[in-house]
Amino acid sequence: MSDTIIENAKSHLRNIQVTVVSQGAEAIIFQTTQHPYLPSSISTSSESLKFIIKYRPPKTYRHRTLDQQLTKHRTISEARILQKLTNIAEVNAPSLIAIDSRNGILWMEHIGYELANKDISSLKNWLWQFNHDESKALTNEVQDTLRAVGRQIGELHKNDLVHGDLTSSNIILSENSKAFLIDFGLSSQSTLNEDKAVDLYVLERAILSTHPLYSYEYNKWLLEGYSSVFSGKQETKLKEILRRYEDVRLRGRKRSMLG
């Protein structure tokens, strides 16, 4: 990763101490123990209290003005969704701490913990630990966790929000096995069954590609959790979403057959 990008980010962050956590397609993720509103002398010494800074660097391949507008728009849009989610008790997402939309910066709560191999506790990495051992891959704990993840997605959709990039890397487990959704950069408000079905399909594909041996069970448990949060009148809505999900899967299968 270019040092210039990191220096650029630091210049907007008043040179606070940050560590790079990841560089994705869209943003660089930093971790820090410094809270944005407190003086730097009061950085949290406790390892357990960390913050995430998501920085969308300028994209030099885009026209400068267009790039600035896009970055600002995406940063604000992600912040809005995070803010909205703080009012939906049933959906777990990082709390928004601060936003500097002009510079493409979001501060948020740090979620998750380090697994034994030092990877972050995303659903993908967590399930990976069991990939070569059926006795660990199909336990009640895995089943309960996947149902909990499914419930989170169900609650998100019940509130007419769609994630837009629902991979197993964008689901993080906390130490007490609570599932959190992250990366709302492509999220939107939507009442369309199609959008919800696509979220489910994207997750199904992610599970299939990283955990092929157990993907049937894993997706079954995710869908059981998902379905369980729709009750009474909402069951009709659930049926429509699941019907659309079957259509999306069929389209996906046809596409892969045709190459």
Ligand SMILES: Nc1ncnc2c1ncn2[C@@H]1O[C@H](COP(=O)(O)OP(=O)(O)OP(=O)(O)O)[C@@H](O)[C@H]1O
């Ligand atoms: N709140 C958070 N707490 C802990 N880790 C986080 C948090 N937000 C992001 N991360 C880490 O940073 C990674 C990338 O974050 P995010 O998906 O938001 O950025 P992105 O640029 O959209 O990445 P990608 O293009 O890979 O989807 C996550 O997979 C996760 O490991």
